[in-house]
Amino acid sequence: MKDVNPALVEAKAKILKALAHQTRLYIVEELAKGEKCVCEFVEEVGADFSTVSKHLSLLKEAGIVQVDKRGQKVFYSLKVPCIINFLDCIEAIIKSNLEEQNSMFK
Amino acid sequence: MKDVNPALVEAKAKILKALAHQTRLYIVEELAKGEKCVCEFVEEVGADFSTVSKHLSLLKEAGIVQVDKRGQKVFYSLKVPCIINFLDCIEAIIKSNLEEQNSMFK
DNA sequence: ATGTTATTTGGTTATATTACCAAATAACGT
DNA sequence: ACGTTATTTGGTAATATAACCAAATAACAT
Numbered sequence: 705m706k707d708v709n710p711a712l713v714e715a716k717a718k719i720l721k722a723l724a725h726q727t728r729l730y731i732v733e734e735l736a737k738g739e740k741c742v743c744e745f746v747e748e749v750g751a752d753f754s755t756v757s758k759h760l761s762l763l764k765e766a767g768i769v770q771v772d773k774r775g776q777k778v779f780y781s782l783k784v785p786c787i788i789n790f791l792d793c794i795e796a797i798i799k800s801n802l803e804e805q806n807s808m809f810k
Numbered sequence: 811m812k813d814v815n816p817a818l819v820e821a822k823a824k825i826l827k828a829l830a831h832q833t834r835l836y837i838v839e840e841l842a843k844g845e846k847c848v849c850e851f852v853e854e855v856g857a858d859f860s861t862v863s864k865h866l867s868l869l870k871e872a873g874i875v876q877v878d879k880r881g882q883k884v885f886y887s888l889k890v891p892c893i894i895n896f897l898d899c900i901e902a903i904i905k906s907n908l909e910e911q912n913s914m915f916k
Numbered sequence: 917a918t919g920t921t922a923t924t925t926g927g928t929t930a931t932a933t934t935a936c937c938a939a940a941t942a943a944c945g946t
Numbered sequence: 947a948c949g950t951t952a953t954t955t956g957g958t959a960a961t962a963t964a965a966c967c968a969a970a971t972a973a974c975a976t
Contacts, residue, residue: 705836706854713832713839715907716900720830725934726823730811733819742953748812755935757954767907776943776952784906786899793892794822800890801821801873831964848923861965863924882922882973918976925970933962940955946948 722766723787727751728759731780735769736788739781828872829893833857834865837886841875842894845887 705713723729727749734740734748746756760780763769770783782788811819829835833855840846840854852862866886869875876889888894 705832705856706840708836708839710832712904713836715904716897717830717832717835719900719903720826720835721933724823724826724830726811726816726819727934729823729826730814730819733814734812743951746952750811752936753953754937754955757952758934761954767903767910773943773953776950778953784899784903786902790896790899791822793890793896794825796892797825797873797890798818798821804873827963833964849921852922858966859923860925860967863922864964867924879923879972882920884923920975921973923970923972925968927968928966929964930966931962931964934960936959937957938955939957940953942951942953944949944951946950 719766719768722763722768725759727756728763731759731763732768732782732787733791735780735782739772739779741777741779743777825872825874828869828874831865833862834869837865837869838874838888838893839897841886841888845878845885847883847885849883 723732730749731745734745742753742757742760745760746753749756760769764771764780768783768787769780772779772781829838836855837851840851848859848863848866851866852859855862866875870877870886874889874893875886878885878887
């Protein structure tokens with residue numbers, strides 16, 4: 705790849721991969737409102753405990769969330785706040801896609 | 811999933827999936843500098859023509875890029891400019907991850 | 917019409933992701 | 947120490963992605 709540091713591109717792709725899943729995206733958006741424990745996500749997402757735990761550790765591995773064990777519960781929270789504005793751009797793309805589809809019927 | 815529109819989460823995940831690949835991320839970053847034809851990417855990326863073409867159509871399908879056929883060449887360009895600021899947040903995460911690693915040796 | 921260049925499409929195989937189950941670990945209350 | 951709750955880890959099967967090759971399509975030049 706021309707003009708770029710392949711290791712940097714790979715690092716970025718890793719973070720994007722961590723976000724690129726419905727469940728993990730949901731988790732990140734929920735964490736934008738405040739910390740939550742694994743058990744809450746299990747209930748909300750409707751998946752196995754192990755499945756949710758793996759999604760969370762993937763997000764942690766990517767450096768997007770951080771962990772705080774308190775008592776028998778494990779709480780996750782967002783580590784990098786800009787993630788939220790960042791998702792605004794994604795919404796802008798969706799809006800632009802929708803407008804394009806609508807304009808086909810005018 | 812509580813409090814969210816599953817279709818919206820899926821739409822967002824689709825866009826993130828489109829970005830979550832080294833080659834496609836490279837393409838997007840190059841397009842941030844201006845339009846480019848498929849043949850240029852083939853050369854720069856060092857992959858098969860068909861491979862690059864498929865990456866590009868995935869980005870197009872996600873609404874991130876747009877196409878302009880001129881003569882025998884096909885030019886791609888970014889459709890939504892905010893993608894670029896958006897990638898700044900990813901870099902912030904990487905920086906934060908690196909600082910954390912470094913602090914382990916202090 | 918024919919050849920050349922640029923690109924897309926279809927098929928196949930290799931690789932990566934995801935989800936679940938079962939078992940292991942950890943912290944707490946009794 | 948023992949049971950209970952919360953979470954992680956390992957294994958496995960199903961599904962999704964990615965890369966290449968070969969063939970099809972498109973536009974232009976001869």
